[in-house]
Amino acid sequence: MSRIAYVNGRYRPLAEAAVNIEDRGYQFSDGVYEVCEVRGGRLIDERRHMERLARSLSELRIAMPMSRAALGVILRETVRRNRVRWGIVYVQITRGVARRDHAFPAPGTAPGVVVTARNLDLANAERLAAEGVAVVTVPDNRWERVDIKSVSLLPNVLAKQAAREQGAREAWFVDRDGRVTEGSSSNAWIVTRDGKVVTRHADHGILKGITRTVVLDVLAAQGLALEERPFTLAEAHAAREAFITSASQIVLPVVKIDGRPVGNGAPGLVATALRRDFHRHAEAT
Numbered sequence: 001m002s003r004i005a006y007v008n009g010r011y012r013p014l015a016e017a018a019v020n021i022e023d024r025g026y027q028f029s030d031g032v033y034e035v036c037e038v039r040g041g042r043l044i045d046e047r048r049h050m051e052r053l054a055r056s057l058s059e060l061r062i063a064m065p066m067s068r069a070a071l072g073v074i075l076r077e078t079v080r081r082n083r084v085r086w087g088i089v090y091v092q093i094t095r096g097v098a099r100r101d102h103a104f105p106a107p108g109t110a111p112g113v114v115v116t117a118r119n120l121d122l123a124n125a126e127r128l129a130a131e132g133v134a135v136v137t138v139p140d141n142r143w144e145r146v147d148i149k150s151v152s153l154l155p156n157v158l159a160k161q162a163a164r165e166q167g168a169r170e171a172w173f174v175d176r177d178g179r180v181t182e183g184s185s186s187n188a189w190i191v192t193r194d195g196k197v198v199t200r201h202a203d204h205g206i207l208k209g210i211t212r213t214v215v216l217d218v219l220a221a222q223g224l225a226l227e228e229r230p231f232t233l234a235e236a237h238a239a240r241e242a243f244i245t246s247a248s249q250i251v252l253p254v255v256k257i258d259g260r261p262v263g264n265g266a267p268g269l270v271a272t273a274l275r276r277d278f279h280r281h282a283e284a285t
């Protein structure tokens with residue numbers, strides 16, 4: 001079955017789906033995106049993802065190209081046409097097509113909209129969750145507004161590649177003060193020896209993950225102690241558990257940081273329980 005993409009008003013086979021070379025997303029990474037988990041063909045936490053999308057657009061002064069309801073119809077239609085049961089739907093909105101000039105194009109330039117969807121390998125995801133994953137650390141050399149989910153991801157690309165080359169699943173960014181900010185495409189968490197769950201507070205220095213937000217609800221429901229604050233790499237090495245969260249990975253235990261085992265080197269009880277209960281707290285529509 002050939003995959004179908006939505007591109008600026010039309011559904012096209014992926015191989016024929018294309019944007020203009022003067023699209024500002026292509027020229028300047030002048031755009032934003034969202035990724036929603038699809039589970040049983042339904043969208044997980046669509047409302048929160050659409051809210052974050054609207055915020056990212058507003059921070060960059062890109063117009064929302066259509067109502068959230070209309071975008072929701074396109075997301076669902078793209079999921080349906082690609083027969084996605086468990087996977088992701090991706091939406092990207094750019095500042096549109098204009099003759100290349102750094103400053104914003106003329107008012108009224110239509111934003112560019114692309115939506116794709118695909119199945120993910122459920123068995124592989126469950127295996128990763130059961131075994132846990134390795135992370136490596138890299139310096140956080142990103143700009144100061146990573147709270148905006150912009151398609152400008154070059155430091156994240158290089159970080160992920162560094163992880164791959166060291167046989168790890170994810171790279172954690174570490175700031176100048178030795179504190180872990182987040183992963184290249186996930187939020188970072190630890191569980192301290194005395195059982196406190198720690199993740200960085202959501203300021204401009206991390207992307208406020210939707211999975212992170214839901215996990216905070218799961219933690220509260222499980223009666224676990226939470227500290228939203230920066231944690232150092234030394235704390236991570238000394239932690240009882242570590243894990244990452246993102247829409248496509250949900251909660252994934254981290255069992256190795258820079259080659260050193262975390263805790264006893266196996267997935268922890270907290271991460272495993274959070275993963276188990278996650279969808280009881282997420283919204284499926």
Ligand code: PLP
Pocket residue numbers: 035156182183184185186187206207208209210211212245246247248
């Ligand atoms: N941080 C970064 C840099 C990301 O790219 C992502 C997701 O892609 C996340 C955190 C997790 O966000 P969410 O839970 O909304 O997927």
